[in-house]
Amino acid sequence: MKKDLLxxxxxxxxxxxxxxxxxxxxxxxxxxRETAKKLYKSFSWATGFKNYYAVKALxxxxxxxxxxxxxxxxxxxxLPELTLSEKAGIKGENIMLTSNDTPAKEFQCALKMGAxxxxxxxxxxxxxxxxxxxxxxxxxxxxxxxxREGNCIIxxxxxxxYGLTKKQLFTAYRIAKKKGVRRFGLHTMxxxxxxxxxxxxxxxEMLFDLVVEIYKKIGIRIEFVDLGGGxxxxxxxxxxxxxxxxxxxxxxxAYETKIIKNKLAPLxxxxxxxxxxxxxxxxxxxxxxxxxxxxxxxxxxxxxxxxLMRPALYGAYHHVTVLGKEFAPKTHKYDVVGSLCExxxxxxxxxxxxxxxxxxxLVIHDTGAHGHAMGFNYNGKLRSAELLLxxxxxxxxxxxxxTTQDYFATLDFFNL
Ligand SMILES: *Cc1c(COP(=O)(O)O)cnc(C)c1O
Numbered sequence: 001m002k003k004d005l006l007x008x009x010x011x012x013x014x015x016x017x018x019x020x021x022x023x024x025x026x027x028x029x030x031x032x033r034e035t036a037k038k039l040y041k042s043f044s045w046a047t048g049f050k051n052y053y054a055v056k057a058l059x060x061x062x063x064x065x066x067x068x069x070x071x072x073x074x075x076x077x078x079l080p081e082l083t084l085s086e087k088a089g090i091k092g093e094n095i096m097l098t099s100n101d102t103p104a105k106e107f108q109c110a111l112k113m114g115a116x117x118x119x120x121x122x123x124x125x126x127x128x129x130x131x132x133x134x135x136x137x138x139x140x141x142x143x144x145x146x147x148r149e150g151n152c153i154i155x156x157x158x159x160x161x162y163g164l165t166k167k168q169l170f171t172a173y174r175i176a177k178k179k180g181v182r183r184f185g186l187h188t189m190x191x192x193x194x195x196x197x198x199x200x201x202x203x204x205e206m207l208f209d210l211v212v213e214i215y216k217k218i219g220i221r222i223e224f225v226d227l228g229g230g231x232x233x234x235x236x237x238x239x240x241x242x243x244x245x246x247x248x249x250x251x252x253x254a255y256e257t258k259i260i261k262n263k264l265a266p267l268x269x270x271x272x273x274x275x276x277x278x279x280x281x282x283x284x285x286x287x288x289x290x291x292x293x294x295x296x297x298x299x300x301x302x303x304x305x306x307x308l309m310r311p312a313l314y315g316a317y318h319h320v321t322v323l324g325k326e327f328a329p330k331t332h333k334y335d336v337v338g339s340l341c342e343x344x345x346x347x348x349x350x351x352x353x354x355x356x357x358x359x360x361x362l363v364i365h366d367t368g369a370h371g372h373a374m375g376f377n378y379n380g381k382l383r384s385a386e387l388l389l390x391x392x393x394x395x396x397x398x399x400x401x402x403t404t405q406d407y408f409a410t411l412d413f414f415n416l
Contacts, residue, residue, distance in 0.1 A: 003237035003319050004326040006283070006363060007031065007389060013285065013323060013361060016387065016395050022361070023286040023303035024385040024401070025372045027058070029066060031281040032368075033391075036070035039276070042244040045252055048268040052096045054229050055081040057274025057369035058282070062388055062398040064088035067277065075229070075272040079106050082113060096226075098141065098187065098272065100162055104131035111135055118187050118226070122168040125175055138176050139185030139226065142169050144206065151199065154192040154230065163188065169210075173218050184220055185270075186210060189228030193235075193275060195242050201250035203227055204269070208258035215264055224268035227251075231276040235317050235366050242276070275369040282368020284308050284318075284384075288360045297334050299356050304338025305345040306381035308367055309374040312344040320348050323361040328354035336362065340379050372399075377407060 007028045008016070016026070036051075043049040052075040053067045059081060064074060065088045073094035074085040085095045095115035099106055102124065110117050111132045118139040119125065128134060143163030150156045157163075164172055173184065186207055191199055207225040214220050232242050251269065259267050284307055290300035310316040320336055322328070330352040338345040347364055356362070375383040382402035387395050 001237055001326075003365065004321045006321060006323075006326075008393075010324045010361075012393070013363075017285070017287075017361065019395070020385055020387060020397065023284060023301070023307055024387050025307070025367055026283050026285060026387040026389055026395070027063065027278065027368055027398075028281040028283075028389050030389075030391040032063070032066055032278055033070055035277055035281065036067060036072065039244060039273070040071060042248040043251075043269065045248070046255070046269040047266055048224075048270075050094075050268070050270045051277065052094075052226070052270060052272045053277055054272045054274030055084060056373060057229075058278045058371070059084055059373055060386055060398055061088040062396070063278060064090060068094075072277075075274075076110075076115070079103075079109055082106070082109050082115065086113060093137070096139070096272070098189075102127075107132040116185065118185065119172070120162060120164075122164055122172045122175075125172060125179070129179065134176070134179055134181055136181060137183040137185070137223075138181045139187050139224075140164055140169055140172050142166070142186060142188045142207070142210065144188070144190070148190055148202075148206070151191045151194055151230075154190065157190055170214070170217060173214055173220050177218065177220060184222050185224045185226055186214070186222050187226035187228065189230060189272070191228075191230040193232040194230050195232040195234070195239070197243055197247045197250060200227070200231065200247050201254065204251040205254045205258070208254050208267075211264060211267060212258060212262050215262070221264065222267060224270050227269065227271045229272040229274050229276075231271070231273045233275055233279045233366060233369075235319065237319060277369075279366050279369035282366065282371055284364040284367040284371065286362050286364065288356050288358050288362055291356065291358055296350075297332065299334045299336045299353075299362075301336060301338060301347070301362055303347070303364070303384065304340045304379075304381055305342070306340065306375050306378065307338075307384045308347065308364060308371050309376075310370060311347055312342070313374075318347060318367065319365040320351060320353060321363045321365065322354050322356055323363055325354040325360075330354055332356070340381065342379075377402075380407065382407060 092114040097110040100120040141163040286301040286303035292298040336348040385401040386399040
């Protein structure tokens, strides 16, 4: 099956495993760069187009540095993510803070760095002014509520805690303008892992309409619209890729009829895609250590949901390839499980796979976004290493695996 094709051969990965024991995530630099270039090419008509990569998807400075070289900025939601961006050499307005329930310290840090601050609530204008001061440039996050549907991962906008209502949005721009803010952005984020170009185009149309309305009612010329992230990837082998050229063509048409016609160009288009950029370029490599046959057949691997939470959290499908058996007939049905004391610690349920022997290497696909990043230490599980497969096929360790010492690092046994 095409989805089983890997960026490394069996002997290559076996050599890597000799140096870096499983489990680990490995990221394919070549494909990350190609994907970034593809996105930028699709939107080459949009002057000043930029993707602020959502750091939360894969918060590793080596990855951020690659994305910087491909022309991206970062979208951050916490102080450590701001710091990571800076460490990766990303500066000033190439960094955006899209945070909610934001602590004062985050605002202070973002302001000091000259990052673009994207406010999640109308009360945050005053909070920001009091705790950090107001910048020249402010962006607001819009929540259309019942006007839009959202999608199944992110839920309905009217149930979402994010953003300002339409009425608040207009008031917020008015207040900010009065307080001396000079430059403005407009943001929204309504979908997650969306595969339908129509839904993504509708979001752009909605924001373009707002840009026109804000200009007409308040006299503010919005500098950029931020379409958010949530552009989807095909996790399942039978799914097609999101057609970016189609999304881009739809957005271009809306830009022409709404923005250019109303003489509001240039209006920059930016987005905050995480998953789209790195998701398909990551693999969780793990070893089968046990086979257990009770009421169902289980393959126990040395990774667990602390390494990849998406199947347990969302029931998400992640394709599994048994290394060296890519084209073997899928004659067996297994649950592929980790060792956590939670019965949802399963990477695959009732999955048809070739016969697996303990010692086989399993490769779990599409872990380059919201994979390692979601790791946690419940059950005393330690987070795995992260490796980078360079275009010349050499491998760099870009984050070592956690050790028991790391787990104990926040404990003080002296007063015990
Ligand atoms: C999670 C998130 C993103 C990135 O989502 P992807 O699905 O990785 O593209 C972008 N912006 C905001 C505000 C987010 O919360």
